[in-house]
Amino acid sequence: MMKNLDGINQVYFIGIGGAGMSGLAKVLHQKGLKVSGSDIKASSNTENLRVLGVKIRVGHKRSNIKDYDAVVVSSAIQTQNVELVEAKKKKIDVYQRAQMLALIAKGKNVIAISGTHGKTTTTSMASLIFERNKLDPTFLIGGELNDIGSNAKYGRSNYFIAETDESDGSLLNFDPDLLVVTNIEADHLDYFETFEKVIALFKTFLQKIKAGGKAIIYGDHTHIKNLLPFIKSEVISYGESESNDFYYDNFRQKDLGSSFDVYYKGKKLGNISLKVPGEHNVLNSLAALIVGIEAGLKFSQIKSALKDFSGVKRRFEYVGKINGAFIYDDYAHHPTEVNATLKAAANEKSGRIVCIFQPHRFSRTSFLAEDFGYAFEKADLVVVTDVYSSGEKPIPGVSGKLIADSIIEKENYKNLAYVPRLRDVVSFLEKEVKSGDMIITMGAGDISSIGQRLLA
The missing domain is CATH 3.40.50.720 (NAD(P)-binding Rossmann-like Domain)
Known part of the structure; x- marks a missing residue:
């Protein structure tokens, strides 16, 4: 080869x-x-x-x-x-795919974005920062960046920004100059079998940073902090707490946008406004901010670019309005992602939050059913469908009902419906939804079709 x-x-x-x-x-x-x-x-x-x-x-x-x-x-x-x-x-x-990506990256300044959650949005933010400031990067993103209208571009500069995939271990094909790690959680256990193997993968990846390179890490994340003794390169941390190099304060959310103050080692750099909600997106933007600073950009240049960031397709994406209810669609398919999206929605709501969740893969449903039980706390009504297999063979005893039962057990949820078929979900919502409700379809399968069917 x-x-x-x-x-x-x-x-x-x-x-x-x-x-x-x-x-x-x-x-x-x-x-x-x-x-x-x-x-x-x-x-x-x-x-x-x-x-x-x-x-x-x-x-x-x-x-x-x-x-x-x-x-x-x-x-x-x-x-x-x-x-x-x-x-x-x-x-x-x-x-x-990752092997070919690594060939393209040869000889370039590689900025690898990794983590269980947030990597698509963080990669998108970093790519927009570089694009807006005419750094002409090559970038590849797992979702479509609204502001550029694309998920990839070949640039003429030496910068190569890539969302790297941990699901099959293929991120180890890269030797990054800058490596962002947003978080490390249990997922893709059909491949890894144990969470310890997931952690070991990120440990190895952090040790593959090129000489003179840097690790940009979410410093308030326990599993990342535990890897600090094994990182040989310089580390830049970000997060909520003041112990990080970069941290934020004074978070406010309004009209599905947010603002916050940014600090570097105790000194206030300024305020940033985003057109996307949720503190999880604040963390994503801090990681992207550091990437921009490492490329020599000023805070004001980065702030201006981030102000234009309007999101990624299927990340709290507005779909339309029906009978006074607002429809949104989100890719969340892991308990942490579900919780973060619903928390952001709860900061906005005037009516009920109606969450329609489609479990993704039988293996994930089986491994994380208990964790899913705690993820829907901020929803007023939860509708769970059957599992989207994504090519997996069924596992005996594993269906969407496993998650529905877990929610009832953990949250003592009264407003929950298990509706296996999507076509039945549409008719259920047409009867149930009220003016002022916020409807959020969630999952990595074909659940996004619900919004279009409601609007048809």
């Missing part, structure tokens, strides 16, 4: 429609490579690529594999996929 992109001119993507894969395809296309690929179905991502000039094939066929220089395969693709089998038969170099 190649050690850099030299000699790679034609690249084929198997599973090109995913957020991460489509972004990578876009970057290689903008860099001047001939890019094509396939996916099981057409989507907005494949259509956007097609408009750019990328040849898209719907469906996987052996005949699609020509004499390419490289094939990039999505982690969602099975080993028996006919295109993957044919590529190996033709002895074409096959790369995982």
Whole structure:
């Protein structure tokens, strides 16, 4: 396999429609490579690529594999996929997404954003800061940045900003100059088996920072603090407490926006305003702020860029209004994410918070059912659907009811409904929702379709 992109001119993507894969395809296309690929179905991502000039094939066929220089395969693709089998038969170099990303990153100033939660928003904020200040970075994000209208871009500068994926350990393909760690929590235990292995992964990643590089960490997070003795590089911390290098105070939220004061080692730098709610987004913005400062930008330049940040698709995204009720959609699919989003919603509400939650993956539902029981405290009405499998095989005894029962047990919840099918959720909401309610659909599956069905 190649050690850099030299000699790679034609690249084929198997599973090109995913957020991460489509972004990578876009970057290689903008860099001047001939890019094509396939996916099981057409989507907005494949259509956007097609408009750019990328040849898209719907469906996987052996005949699609020509004499390419490289094939990039999505982690969602099975080993028996006919295109993957044919590529190996033709002895074409096959790369995982992260492996190809690492090739692009060779020789660049790599800014890696990692963590169980918040990495998409933090990467988006950092990318916008660099874009607004004409630093022309290459960036790849797991979601679509509203303000740029894209999840990826090939830039001409040496800066490379990447959201790195811990779910399969592939982030270890990178040797970052700056490494942001937003938090470390139990997730993806179908791959890791134990939380200790998740922690060990981040420990190894922190030790891969290049000589002269820096770690930017959420300093109030217990599991990150426990790794401090093993970090050889310089550490910059951020968080709520004054013990951090950067911290915030005077948080206020109004009209789904927020403002807060920023301090560096006890000295006030100024006030920042965001168009997104929640203290979790304050933490995300502090990490992005530090990345900008490390690139030589002034506080005023960063503040101005962050003021323009209007969010990422499916992160507390406004969908529409029906009968006086406001509909929002959010990607939250882990207990911590659910709790943070509902906490932000509770700071705004005038009516009820109605949360429709679709569990994602049988393994996550099984591992985290107890934690989910505590996550919906701020909701007035919770509707739980059945599990979105995301390609996983069912686990006996594991369904959405496991989470519904956990919520009832932990919160003694009276206003809860278990409605397995999405089509039944729509009719339930049409009868139940009142003017002034805030409806929030949550999950990493196809739950976002609920909002569109309600508005149809």
